[in-house]
Amino acid sequence: MYVPRELVEACQRGEPGAFDELVRLTHRTVYSMAYRLMGSADDAADVTQDVYVRVWRGLRTFRGDANAGTWLYRITANTAMTHLKRRGRAGILMDPRDVPEATVSDGSDAHADADALERALVKLSPAQRAAVVLKDVYGWTCEEIAKEMRTTEGAVKVRLFRARQRLADELASAGVVVPLAKRKRTPS
C-alpha cells in the first residue's frame, strides 16, 4: 500500500482535509486486509472504522522516516487480532458465500484462482487464516506473525502449513485444480 509521506505529514500538521484524503486513498486496502483476516464483511467494516481511529491517535507518535503503508498494515492486523479475540469469545461462524467482489477482475485463470482462494480463506479457522494471510498475502515473516499473534514461530508454521494444505484441498473440491485424491500415490 503506497501512502505519500507528504500526506502523512499534512495529517500530522492537522491540515484540513488531509486525514479525509488519507482515508479515501487507503480504505479499500485496509478493508480488504481486514476482510481477509476476519472472514466477515460486517467485522471487516468494524475493524476498518477502528483502524482509522487508531491511526488518528497514532499520528502524534508516527516517525516520518517509517513506511506509512507498513504502519497502516500493522495497525489493521493488530486491530483485527483484537476483534478476533473478542469474537472468539462470542463464537460466531462465518459464511463463505458473503465474499465481496474484487475491484479488479479480468476473468483469467489467475483471477479464478484468486476468487476461489478468497472463498476458501473464509473456511479456515481464524488462527490458520491469520497465519496464511499475513505470510502469503502480505509477506510478513513468521517471527512478525508470532509477535502479533502472541505465540511461537513453530506454532505459526504449523498453522501456515495446515492452512496451505487446506486451501489446496478447497481449490481441488471447487474444481479449480485436479483433486489429488484421484491420483494413485506410490512411495519412492
Place this chain on the structure above:
Amino acid sequence: MRCEQASAYLPGYAGGDLRQDTTRAVARHLAGCTVCRSEVEQLERVTTGLRSLTERPLEPPPMLLDTVLESVSEPRRRLIPPIVPPNVAPELMRLVQENREVIAQAGATALVAAGTAYALWRAIRGRRVAGQPVTS
C-alpha cells in the same frame, strides 16, 4: 525420504519456508516422485494465488467510506491535533531568537523574586515555630 515423510514438508517447501538441508532433501525426493511434484505444484498455485491478492482490493460496502469519515470526526473533535499547528512553531522560535536578552532578563528577575519570597516565607515560618509573634 519417502512420500509419507515428504508430504508433511510440501506446504513449507511450496512457500520456501524450510531449512536449507530439509529443502534439499525434499527436492531430491521430488526429482523422482511425480505424485509429490503434482502436490507441490498445486500448493505453489495456492501461494502464487495468495500473493496476487494484494493487487485485487475487495469492494467495501457502499456506505463504509462515509461511516469511517463520520466515526473519525468524533475523536478528531475530542483530541488535540496531533502536533503543533502549522507555522506556530517556527514563529515561536523566531520570537525567542529575536528577544533572547529580554527573555533572559525576565527569567533572572523571576528567579530573584521567587528566591526572595521563599526566604521571607522561611523567616516567617521560623518565628511562628519558635512562638514569637510575627510583627512588621
